[in-house]
Amino acid sequence: MYVKLNGCKIYYEIHGNKEGETIFFIHGGPGMSDCRGDVHAFQKLGDIYQLVFLDNRGSGRSETVPPYTHEQWVDDIDALRSHLGVEKIHILGGSYGGYLTLEYVLRYPSKVKSVILRDTAASSKYNYISEEKALKSNLPGINKEMLDRLFNGQVRSNEEFKEMIKAILPLYTVEFDEKAAEEKLNNIFFRYETHNYAFRVNKQHYDITDRLKEIEAPVLITVGIHDWVTPVECSDELAAGIKNNTYIKFENSGHSPHVEENDKYLKLVRKFLNENGALSHIK
Template sequence: MHKVVEVNGVRLHVEDQGQGPAILTLHGGPGLGSRHGDARTFGVFANEGYRVVSYDQRGNGESDGKPPYSHEQFIDDAEELRKALGLGKIVIAGGSYGGHLALEYALKYQEHLAGIVLRDTAASNAYQHTSKERALASGLPGISEDMLDRLFGGRVASNEEFKEMYRAILPLYWVESTPEQLEAHLNSITFRYETHNWAFSINQPKFNLVHRLKDIKVPTLVLVGRHDWITPLEASEEIAREIPNSRLVVFERSGHSPQIEERDKFLTEVRRFLAEVLPVR
């Protein structure tokens, strides 16, 4: 069910599926992410006794844009949404940049969590040089050092430029893809460059939670594609090493999106984890 929920002065567009113990998803890609991918992936569990809540974060998708777009604001929005919808104790699932936010949420609101699912993410900005090197080495047209520096430095000038930059790097995200698939994905996105610029010029330069991961006591499932270029395998290995009660699963034939490239295995691993930490009564 689609609904609009007002929290902290913004109207958030929400997909609320199923009944039962709740999974709250946090999408990645600030300025280009939305609720739809998570609603499709985790929505499977709405047919298995869970309540699945996915939403466009402020400044993303159809939701209102209103600064600040800080990690603190994003996770406080998540907490207010949890309370507004009466979700109780939840599993929080964050992919890519949403994984940054899931970790931040866990460090502030751990008492509200039964478990954490992290997909292709990192606990610091330390791997940006790795992704830049991989992008430059790809030889893809449209990728240059200047473009990458402006994109990942949060200096994008317009939504049109944002779309063209993303078009250039999009093939890097997949092990296998066709031009038609990439173009369809590109055209499904609502680009909001101001949100992206805030995230990458203000949030990312100071982002480092590695030394605090040991404080997360909640069971954590860490999922990553072996061929991920932007949040590489070693970033997930670090998270799994530092969070005491965690398990790492590597998807051998996936890039940044094992939930799509190895969907059945992804769902099997999440299903197993949910049964352990938030069983359906």
Template sequence: MHIEINGVNLVYDDSGGEKIPFVTLHGGPGMGSRKGDWAAFQPLTDTFRLISYDQRGNGESEGREPYSHEQFVADLEGLRQKLNLGRIVLLGGSYGGFIALEYALRHPENLHALILRDTAASNKYQYTAKQRALASGLPMDGERLDRLFSGRLTSDEDFRESFAMIQPLYTVRRDPEEEARRLAALPFRYQTHNWAFRRNQPNYDLTARLPEIKVPVLVTVGRHDWITPLEASQELHRLLPNSQLVIFENSGHSPHVEEQERYLQEVRNFLQRHLASQI
């Protein structure tokens, strides 16, 4: 489905109905897509109205600057208003977690609860992520890695080749066939990535403001996440006053896929506790 928000055409999926809205924010600016979350969280449609969308400059949605955190938050709020969603459950994964936290600070009155998946409150983990990549034993081009993390990619194909280099780091169990399939399916858009990593990331730090977020928060993370590591989620849990931390021992960056059954059960348990009278 298509919807115009703030002058940009966004593509979204919506399971519909009168249930509590469960909105997902994908990560990976410039290569993210609604499709992964839409597939992973389908089982929740028995209880929630699932809505997943491609953010501007991502997936099948139109690309138009700015790709700032402020604009991503404004687009989410525009979507919420245009679909008449009222209060929502918001899940943000990876970079989508950055936007989810920003949204929670700007629009707390619109949230039932917040779910964070493998994300961070600041940019301070980027250096250690690069060091992990270089020490991983995988073939790494240091110059290409620097360009990826600093937002200096030169084309969509440059983006694709750069991500191919680090893709094996994301999961605990390697599956070259699945990696190749995913690489072929991802919609790489280097300009969105460059904006995010050159302009947004250097100034991203919400650490001091986390105590302002009072809504219930479920913080989830894979034990072996290389890019937004366990320490980042532990920090979130420590500073978010109404939070719960769940660690997935057999996962990397995507426990909602690597341990899907348990992940969904933890989400259900969390929401049942906090929204029991409304589910």
């Protein structure tokens, strides 16, 4: 489905139990990710919850209408919440989507019941660990010049963006499936301009570490211990700053424990939501 929000046509999907409480899912990777991965990973939660997935502006099937700022993306999320007539939401954000989730909670605390963070960060201070891990992998196509341009938002075309992502894909999971990775790569909607703004402008100034103490909602923090791009140190920082948190590390996962250990991840999410009153209205 599409809806015009803040001057941009936004793609979204609603799955699951329309009588249940609502979970919003915020995808990562501006300009290379969209909601399809989360739909596949989390659709089983639809037996109890109403699940709302969207492609952020400039990504996936949504229009490429700037600005691609955190402020705009967060406003779009809240505009969709308002459009759907949902008073309060549970919100789950992974990777870069976790940045937006955290900023949403800080801007609209009264609209949030609980928060789930997956392999994300409150700052960019651990970027050097990501670069070190990538360079030590000795994978073909990975070198410092390429990583610098990728992480600093200096990608020159969608074709180059695709080649860069192809090179780093083996880093994301504990067990690399070359066939699955190739299929994924060929189905990505590449939007290098969106990526460039996110990494050249937004990420350079992103640091909400000092504001984590303001978050009152219950928060589930999750991370795969083999994550290269948002290493465990990022989640450690989140856990140290957020008062009301549950922190779980997944021993057999990289950047995507919700995929790599799907059953275990969904069981944890259900437990967290149940403990925080998400099922209290169900008789």
